[in-house]
Amino acid sequence: MDTFIYNAAPGRVIFASGALERVGDEIERLGCKRALILSTPFQKPDAERLAEHLGNLGAGVFAEAAMHTPVDVTKRAMAAFEAAGADCVVALGGGSTIGLGKAIAWRNDTPQLVVSTTYAGSEVTDILGQTEGGRKTTLRDPKIRPEVVIYDPNLTLGLPVAMSVASGLNAMAHAVEGLYAPDANPVTSLMAVEGLRALQSALPIIVRMPEDIDARAEALYGAWLCGIVLGSVAMSLHHKLCHTLGGGFDLPHAETHAILLPHTAAYNETAARERLAPAAALFGGDLGGGLHDFAAGMGAPLSLKHLGLKAEEIERAAEMATQNPYANPREVTRDGILELLTHAHSGKRPTAS
Numbered sequence: 001m002d003t004f005i006y007n008a009a010p011g012r013v014i015f016a017s018g019a020l021e022r023v024g025d026e027i028e029r030l031g032c033k034r035a036l037i038l039s040t041p042f043q044k045p046d047a048e049r050l051a052e053h054l055g056n057l058g059a060g061v062f063a064e065a066a067m068h069t070p071v072d073v074t075k076r077a078m079a080a081f082e083a084a085g086a087d088c089v090v091a092l093g094g095g096s097t098i099g100l101g102k103a104i105a106w107r108n109d110t111p112q113l114v115v116s117t118t119y120a121g122s123e124v125t126d127i128l129g130q131t132e133g134g135r136k137t138t139l140r141d142p143k144i145r146p147e148v149v150i151y152d153p154n155l156t157l158g159l160p161v162a163m164s165v166a167s168g169l170n171a172m173a174h175a176v177e178g179l180y181a182p183d184a185n186p187v188t189s190l191m192a193v194e195g196l197r198a199l200q201s202a203l204p205i206i207v208r209m210p211e212d213i214d215a216r217a218e219a220l221y222g223a224w225l226c227g228i229v230l231g232s233v234a235m236s237l238h239h240k241l242c243h244t245l246g247g248g249f250d251l252p253h254a255e256t257h258a259i260l261l262p263h264t265a266a267y268n269e270t271a272a273r274e275r276l277a278p279a280a281a282l283f284g285g286d287l288g289g290g291l292h293d294f295a296a297g298m299g300a301p302l303s304l305k306h307l308g309l310k311a312e313e314i315e316r317a318a319e320m321a322t323q324n325p326y327a328n329p330r331e332v333t334r335d336g337i338l339e340l341l342t343h344a345h346s347g348k349r350p351t352a353s
Helices: 019-029 046-056 071-084 095-108 162-181 184-208 213-230 237-249 253-269 273-282 287-297 309-321 335-344
Strands: 012-015 035-038 060-064 088-093 112-116 127-133 135-138 148-151
Touching: 012 019, 012 213, 019 046, 019 088, 019 112, 019 148, 035 046, 035 071, 035 095, 046 060, 046 088, 060 071, 071 095, 071 127, 088 095, 095 112, 095 127, 095 253, 127 237, 135 237, 148 213, 162 184, 162 213, 162 237, 162 253, 162 273, 162 287, 184 213, 184 273, 237 253, 237 309, 237 335, 253 273, 253 287, 253 335, 273 287, 309 335
Parallel strands: 012 148, 035 060, 035 088, 088 112, 112 148
Antiparallel strands: 127 135
């Protein structure tokens, strides 16, 4: 048996239908009195309702969270935090809003409470990705990880099917990459496989019956496990490519993860076959091809061309992605990544090579 080191991530998780009602109690449990509610412009009405429900515990709403956590938005949020006299933040939403809460906390170490409404998984990690000057960079720090996460399946019932699928595949990417991470361990690998199983079970049901509360709960459960994996091990090729395409070409976060996942899994499958075997077994023994077929069966986007990446941009993306590459089981070469991105651009079904 391989030796390993496992560091359990701290944090409090509340998982229940109707758990939104507990936000005020959790703010007080943190020893805080004035929470700035964060959201995207789209979820502003929900944030305003939550602020009203919190009464004196609410310090106002900042509803400018944006994809890839632009630094200029964070600066405006910091000013709003100070002006409101806030002493904590409540991030209501998905990855964009969660990222903004993390960016604030990294700068002023304020306590964070997250009410997750998608399957992002980032709410339980110590990872912050920020965009500035057309480039996305990531960093890790214990104070980036939120103190409290609330999962209320009721809040995901209105999540559109297309976003549910893309967000769920995004979470699955965390688990697949966690299996071949250089610091993977038996505990996170168990979580990764269980997270994949839960999402594989739940997402097709959500496509057919978007208001199935049991499927919504199972998807949230799976996303939580996948997020724990991401927050416990090092990131590798898949996340490097997603950060490159997201920050450098402004491609949407969840959809980019969803499209690249089969291709990055296929790229690494031969070099990490034993570690990926439990995941491959869930998808017919061919992880890359099976993930592609799984996504296609749910109507997920399959090509980077669909997201707006131009063919003439592929070479530049490959050059950027191979600069300072993350640790990866298979060597990261310009030609290998160029081929991977070319196939992902066209939506070609991947095969292990």
